[in-house]
Amino acid sequence: MKPICRIGAGAGFAGDRVDPAVALAASGQVDSIALECLAERTLVSALNARSAHPDGGADPRLRRRLTPLIPVAADHGCRIISNLGAANPAAAARATAALASELGRPGLRVAALLGDDVAHLVQQTAWDQPIEGRLLGAHAYLGSDGMAEALAAGADIVLAGRVADSALFAAPVLAASMRAASPAPGGTAWDADLPLLAGALTVGHLLECTGQLTGGNFDPPGGGGLDAASLAGLGYPLAHVMPDGSAELSLLEDAPGLLDSMTCTLQLLYEVNDPARYITPDAVLDFTGIRFEQIGRNRVRMTGARIVGRPATLKVIAFVERRGVIADVEIGFAGHGAMIRAQCAADVLRLRLQGWAEADLAIDLVGVNSILGAASAPANAAPAELRVHVSARCDDAAMAQEIEDEVYALTLSGPAGGAGVRSERRPRIETVSGLVPRELVPWSLVWETSQ
């Protein structure tokens, strides 16, 4: 069977590595490359940048990421699809067209997808909890319709803001299908052949976290995980999507990595809630009938993706800033008796901070129980060094200063040898999710062309 679309995974979060995307585009083995750069929380800094300046709010790494990619992709006729638009896709498209002009690539068509910003629909959104605090923004997860239409209309680069991660990857598949069927303009993903849509969205979900499909963040039972050299050069996956909705997932021949049915299964079920009803803006998917078959080294065939419905609503994520900050402070202890002195320092802080609400204060030992808390294995060795960690929810900067000063005071008035103090203050930003009727969220495209 001949693939309808060959797609590569170029990024799985805003700070992801740049070179694997360039390698995929340069291979000539993909028609499109999708870069997922906008995790749930990544939008917060973009919203702040847009508040500071109307041209702000696109991904700040856009130039770093696209400068090596645009020329290689243009040379190989490889389209680029990304949510690098963050809080300002139109500005991202302008910046990208200007960058392509600078890079000596005239005539590239850049489309921006608008419509995800639904801050004006706060009243019409059914929130799962009350919005308490300052609303920084609210965005709906758009599906693949608009991006597919942009690609079918000839876009070389499509930049979105908030869209479902799977939609970034499904869009070129649907665009290929649209071109084959030449439907009337204005169609939706739902007009596509449903097995193909199911396969495209499932492939999107499998590719959206790049290295997690190819042996990153993976500890196989009994050992056999990748070594440091392989992880340092880890290749990102590509997929050949077939017209029947099946797909072949693979790595470039010379790319280090590990892609097998276990890495595929872990990624398939990652962050999907109910695997029989994985809700995306384009369709509700049942993953329970999916099968993975190893058909070669680092090559897996996926079959059995199935659509079981179409959601009437779109998911919305709002960010709310509460008053105050979280203060996060550490002090280290080293040498003989480090554990005893660190435990003593933690006890001193518990005594000094007795007035603080228990729910707003955490005191633990980095190296012992700062991550898994009460479920940590007992510390039975004598570590060479340890850090005491304190975090506290503070109503204002003065309260944060009080926490920081208490930890610093240990250097003079605590157990011997308190060293390596560090501290940071984080804004108190919380996410609230809700649902908004699909028909209230129209999308549109704006176009730029490089000179």
Next chain:
Amino acid sequence: MRVGDICAGRSGDKGDMLDLTLVARDAAGYRAIERVLTEDFVRRALNRVIPGEVRRYAVPGLLALKFVAPTALPGGIYASLHAGLHWQKAAIWLLLDLVIEPEA
């Protein structure tokens, strides 16, 4: 034996929700975790560290179990009092390090 001796696992999050996946190496391993890691057993194990209910989803065709804790991360991970961000990436070890009886 450790659950991690027979399974690979991964943790993720969405808003307040913690999302844990285990995939067994083989059918015998799947039968063992399917039998022992009941919703109630896992909720008690997780409640040492995180609050709230736990839902289990079994995917026998893929030798996988999912555990979803909808209120485990109140306010999302930015609101956490852990040292630094993203402690939830390690939360799968709450399950991988459980010791269970091998299949009789």
